[in-house]
Amino acid sequence: MAASHLLGPAEIRELAAELDVTPTKKLGQNFLHDPNTVRMIVGAAELSPDDVVVEVGPGLGSLTLGLVDTVSRVIALEIDPRLAGRLPATVAARAPEFAERLTVVNTDALKVSRTDLDAEPTALVANLPYNVSVPVLLHLLAEFPTIKRVLVMVQKEVADRLAAEPGSKIYGVPSVKAAFYGEVSRAGTIGKHVFWPAPNIESGLVRIDVDDTNPRELRGKVFPLVDAAFAQRRKTLRSTLAGQFGSAADAEAALRAAGIDPGLRGEKLTVDDFVRLGRGA
Numbered sequence: 001m002a003a004s005h006l007l008g009p010a011e012i013r014e015l016a017a018e019l020d021v022t023p024t025k026k027l028g029q030n031f032l033h034d035p036n037t038v039r040m041i042v043g044a045a046e047l048s049p050d051d052v053v054v055e056v057g058p059g060l061g062s063l064t065l066g067l068v069d070t071v072s073r074v075i076a077l078e079i080d081p082r083l084a085g086r087l088p089a090t091v092a093a094r095a096p097e098f099a100e101r102l103t104v105v106n107t108d109a110l111k112v113s114r115t116d117l118d119a120e121p122t123a124l125v126a127n128l129p130y131n132v133s134v135p136v137l138l139h140l141l142a143e144f145p146t147i148k149r150v151l152v153m154v155q156k157e158v159a160d161r162l163a164a165e166p167g168s169k170i171y172g173v174p175s176v177k178a179a180f181y182g183e184v185s186r187a188g189t190i191g192k193h194v195f196w197p198a199p200n201i202e203s204g205l206v207r208i209d210v211d212d213t214n215p216r217e218l219r220g221k222v223f224p225l226v227d228a229a230f231a232q233r234r235k236t237l238r239s240t241l242a243g244q245f246g247s248a249a250d251a252e253a254a255l256r257a258a259g260i261d262p263g264l265r266g267e268k269l270t271v272d273d274f275v276r277l278g279r280g281a
């Protein structure tokens with residue numbers, strides 16, 4: 001990847017001034033101004049030239065410019081109309097030979113659906129808006145089954161939660177739901193100073209290699225069980241799942257049928273356990 005077209009601190013400030021953009025916390029606007037970090041993220045995604053990438057929150061285009069010369073299409077979903085409106089011109093000016101690969105959709109990524117896109121994405125690569133990072137990630141995984149690779153930057157603490165293993169204190173709803181889709185791993189930690197403005201905390205990269213181990217149609221049965229199992233972390237499954245199965249006795253029977261000790265807490269269950277339970281629900 002050639003570096004010259006990527007955005008550094010001066011270009012980021014210039015673009016923001018031109019657009020009169022003051023980054024807002026509400027929209028999680030922290031813009032990358034470090035080409036090395038952009039290269040690192042794109043490298044960690046291990047994309048192929050045929051990939052169609054959906055990018056959430058392209059902002060001023062830092063990561064977008066690192067993607068357009070690597071894959072065949074980039075579909076960028078941006079909620080802020082000023083940023084969405086400016087992005088095609090930024091890419092046309094800095095990477096004209098790849099400008100045709102970019103489509104910008106001015107939309108809320110939490111609400112985007114298959115019919116809003118004119119191609120089926122194969123990968124999700126994004127520096128996600130931090131306040132909605134997990135809901136956006138789970139929405140896109142659910143809505144676009146063609147996505148096979150995910151590489152997202154989120155708050156470090158959220159990255160740790162997403163990749164947490166059963167039994168750990170931070171293992172919870174996001175860990176199980178992400179694992180439903182495939183193998184989740186941490187792909188590095190990013191310091192604060194590669195962003196403008198610098199956030200208060202470090203960021204982490206999460207990679208998901210999506211697979212078809214768990215049939216998608218089971219999601220509607222499995223996810224409510226996961227939500228219920230973690231709603232009261234200190235209670236046993238027999239009691240947290242009573243509402244899902246009708247009574248504590250029925251929950252106990254279902255747990256036993258799935259080979260799970262009803263006296264355990266949700267935090268001990270793997271995604272495979274939840275899926276077995278969901279098949280019987």
Ligand code: SAM
Binds near residue numbers: 056061077078
């Ligand atoms: N990708 C850019 C970068 O790395 O410099 C910007 C990342 S910034 C952390 C998050 C971006 O997401 C902002 O551009 C913000 O306007 C946008 N955003 C916030 N909420 C969004 C939503 N619900 N849907 C789409 N974009 C959103």
